[in-house]
Amino acid sequence: MALDPKMPVLVVDDYSTMVRIIRNLLRQLGFEDIDDAADGSAALEKMIVKRYGLVISDWNMEPMTGYDLLRRVRANPQIETTPFIMVTAESKTENVIAAKKAGVNNYIVKPFNAQTLKAKIEAVFADKPEFTPAVEQTNAATFVGSRLQRSPV
Secondary structure, eight states, X not given: OOOOTTSOEEEEOSOHHXXXXXXXXXXXXXXXXXXXXXXXXXXHHHHHHSOXXXXXXXXXXXXXXXXXXXXXXXXXXXXXXXXEEEEESOOOHHHHHHHHHHTOSEEEESSOOHHHHHHHHHHHHSSSOOOOHHHHHHHHHHHHHHHHHXXXX
């Protein structure tokens, strides 16, 4: 798969501020065709109507979570190959492993910046996949460790 900044991207998050942040980061990276959905159900409806080159979805949403959306996407022959990046504040190893088993292409732990998003997107579209649960567990552990160090005692 080749990375094409003209491809349509769907951002799925129930927190409008996060949608705006991801949308702005994507624009900084050259993406222009960006849609959004407030939860997995709305995203699934949009994905049936429009073919997206990439989905960036939050994990924690109601009524349909990003994880449930991912499972539904992978079970639907029309959209099963859509590249999918999961975004979450959760750095639990079991979540990373569950997402990978469900077919996620990459995983980002909040907070993140444009460089991190770019690297994750490029990894999805690279010839060899860079995502492995072990790498993400290390990233999550590093993130949690840095958060613990900054926490007041």
